[in-house]
Amino acid sequence: MTAGNVDRDNHVHFDEYEDVLTSLKMVYENLLLVAEEPTRWKWIVIGLHNALQGAAVCALTQTDGSGPWKKDAEKSIRKAYYGDHKVPDYTQAGEVMDVSKIAPFGELLRRLYPELDLNSGEDWFSAQTRTETSLRMLLSMRNDFQHFVPRSWSIEMAGLPDMVADAVDMIEEIALQKHCHRHNRFSELQLSKYSSRLRRQLAVAD
Structure with missing residues (x-):
């Protein structure tokens, strides 16, 4: 390997663990700019969803490849x-x-957190806890951004920092505390360093 994940034949390499870290980096980099460019919330939402889904996949995957x-x-x-x-x-x-x-986003999380009530899908107004509200918000906004239809729409920014904080907490819990069935690479990739940076930036932006 040469610089980063590029080999001598100029191929860039990805795996499921580094994809989570890359997504968190994208969230952090866009948080730095979102005060001046609020439309960067789109990339924060997409990156956050990708990181949380990826962390769940890593935690659920067994040594035989089954699980997610x-x-x-x-x-x-x-x-x-x-x-x-x-x-x-x-x-x-x-x-x-x-x-x-x-499996779909909600199903992956239910396999790790059976107590989560995500049966209402994207309806965050009926959620019973703040975490459920944040997860439903994240799923709904990610789907709207990812499958953008021809229309004009707006989102209220007041609840977005809490949504990010809750998702980052869950990512870190899944990555570093949930039982992992394979060699857990998140520690060596210093995931907690990037989640800490995200929290500090949220405190500044709040």
């Missing part, structure tokens, strides 16, 4: 590994993962 997939894919993967055959079919399991999608 949609339910039908999880069944197929486990059948390939632990079905009627005596020897695990790694090829079949890999083929399932190659064509499958990870």
Whole structure:
């Protein structure tokens, strides 16, 4: 490897752990500029959603690759590994993962936090706790930004810092405290350093 994640053949490399860190960096960099350019909230929301979803995927993934997939894919993967055959079919399991999608954002978080009530999806007005409100806000805004339709719309900025703070707290809890089924690379990537920077910047911007 040469500078960053670029190898000698000029290929840039990604993995699920570094993607979380990269997303947090994007959130931080846009927070530095959002006071002068409020439209940067779009990239804060998208980066935050990506970081939280990615952290959940990292925490849920087992050593055999199962854990974060949609339910039908999880069944197929486990059948390939632990079905009627005596020897695990790694090829079949890999083929399932190659064509499958990870579970939706809300389902990933429910697997880690069964007590979370996210059944109302993006309706944050009916949420019972601040954390649920923040998660629903994040999901709703991310979907509106990611699938932008031809229209003019506005968001109230008053609740955005709390939403960011709650999401960062959950990212850090998932990454550093939740049981990880594989080697946890978040500590060596210094994720807590970037989450601390985000909190300090939120305090300045509040």
